[in-house]
Amino acid sequence: MQLGIRAIIGMVIMIVVALLLFPLVQDSVGPMVTDNYSGDGENATTSGATKTLLEQVPLFYILAIALGVIGTVLVASKGLA
Numbered sequence: 001m002q003l004g005i006r007a008i009i010g011m012v013i014m015i016v017v018a019l020l021l022f023p024l025v026q027d028s029v030g031p032m033v034t035d036n037y038s039g040d041g042e043n044a045t046t047s048g049a050t051k052t053l054l055e056q057v058p059l060f061y062i063l064a065i066a067l068g069v070i071g072t073v074l075v076a077s078k079g080l081a
Helices: 005-033 049-055 057-077
Strands: none
Touching: 005 049, 005 057, 049 057
């Protein structure tokens, strides 16, 4: 299993960009989880299943990045890239 320099540089760039965008994801989702937020200026409360799913958005973002890196490693190690 030997990774080429291109695959390693690609993974590093992918991780750096993902880490730079992570605060943007948190800042976008954070106000939606708190009470009295609505995109149209009206007061609305987020509760129940919606609140639970919104709280998990950063987790799914991290999982998507991890799976992208793992997929890149697998493809590069098989020589398909």
